[in-house]
Amino acid sequence: MAGFIVGLTGGVASGKSEVARCFEALGVTVVDADAAAREAVAVGSEGLGEVVAAFGPEVLAPDGSLDRPAMRRRVFADDAARAQLEAIVHPRVRALLRTACEAAPGPYAMAAIPLLAEAATASGSGVRTAYPWLHRVLVVDVPVEVQRSRLLARDGIDAALADRMIAAQATRAERLAIADDVLVNDGPLEQLPPHVAALDARYRALAAAAG
Template sequence: MSAPWILGLTGGIGSGKSAVAQHFMDLGIHVADADQAARWVVEPGQPALAQIAAHFGPELLQADGQLDRAALRQQIFQDPAERQWLEALLHPLINQALVRDLAGAQSSYAILVSPLLIEAGQRRLTQRLLVVDAPEQLQLQRALLRDQVSEQQIRAILKTQASREERLRHADDVLTNDRDLHWLQAEVERLHLFYLTLRGGQP
């Protein structure tokens, strides 16, 4: 069997890309998740964690040696230069982990899901791009309900992500997620049938 082509899946915080990715997985499609890769590269024993502790200070480590993500998030959102330092360290490691994950895919196409697909240079790993889109107010409502963080923090995350216009400009396909889960899953199934007809991500 030839190597599967790669679909990029992205969307802003609270857009519903995780629900979309999960349904593609339910349909038997291999999904490589950049958020999971980002967690893995800072596990205890990984070189990146030692570099983060050396740079930001050991207080960013919890008693069990795990990274204190909330404390790190607070530091990098207060200081753009620190965020850039962290991204320069982590993005190449995350991309390497994603490439390894996708290399093991057995489905007819595979998906790379990432909130920073465009910003982190991961777009070049894909042949086609699906953007999950939602009105900003709806994104905010969903993220507030899910993450239990302040609106200020969610707006700060939105600022670090590509603008809605930028994402849509890069999109080959757009799934507007402003209805219920049943409708969303039906749209995923429609796209899945279409993607099965493609070769190399192209009609």
Template sequence: MERAARSIGLTGGIGCGKSTVADLFAARGATLVDTDLIAHELTGPHGAAMAALVAEFGPGCASADGALDRAAMRARVFGDERARARLEAILHPRIRAAAEAAALAAQGPYTIFVVPLLVESGNWRERVARVLVIDCQESTQIARVMARNGLQESQVRAIMAAQVPRQTRLAAADDVIDNDDGLAALAPQVERLHQFYLRFFGATDAAPDANSIERL
């Protein structure tokens, strides 16, 4: 993929708050391309990846409605690296192609690609102008995902083990949003970065400063 102009890669570990933060940017006019949503579409009832998945994993990986049996696949791939690699080999190229196509229709002043595995997979870092990491403590991640998905702590930890450690992800960040506190703490951080991105991408009259948001 070629580097996309005016694009931010938003990432974070499971349950860090990527979707919550992305929605706050969308409310300010940013175009969202959410790779998690794309992955769900590809694996929905008779989704575009389902034939390839059934060929690879057998008919048992699909539910009666032709969608991926997500709980069964989750149990199968988190803890089995080779199975996960087979799943990703089918889905990731399709996700990247769909994300690229969606970005072509972008209307906003800049596009935010929401990519859970931005640091782990593909060439996303080269493709986006800046990397924004949504960060929180591991204990916060675990508590949020257990509450939201009804998973056991061990299941959440198995998914986290398939992702880079927090410090590795933070090392890849140009920008960081801290999401350890309540929802009210997010809006000021999002607003500050949104203003910076508008300037950075030249969507306002102010001169862009490529290196720092501190002068805003």
């Protein structure tokens, strides 16, 4: 049972997934918020039932699952609808993440939460209030120009769309403001493992000290 939990976050194209894979290679359980979000509204779940009650059966796909493109279109242009959806989904996601992390083997576990800074801003009370069970926050940091160049290469999009994707998230400064630890990932992938190994050693020592 992991008694120490680290939140992992970073902006789009910062390399969060690769960092997570490096931790997993060291035997660390990494629980993904996106997977928890899918589980929160899985077919037959209480969460999906609440979404249908709030938005109507038209948000369901023919197989009974949530029609995610339809739901995105519904909330994209309606702030009140987005807030209503988040009020249903986000508490369930946080509960699923916490349960999975606490049940993980090893001295510590990691919760990969791409929009951690955004959640803290939205709550108006910071990360420690939104996620009081996180003991540390690790931010994967890259300069905005590196994000842009990676998005252009990875997704084959134009610069205007890349800039909109970056602007839709928290700023680099907002992410760094919530960080206990920062991993600068502006170099080649082969530079990551030693940095991750050093952080892993730190987290194991902190977990041991925490009891």
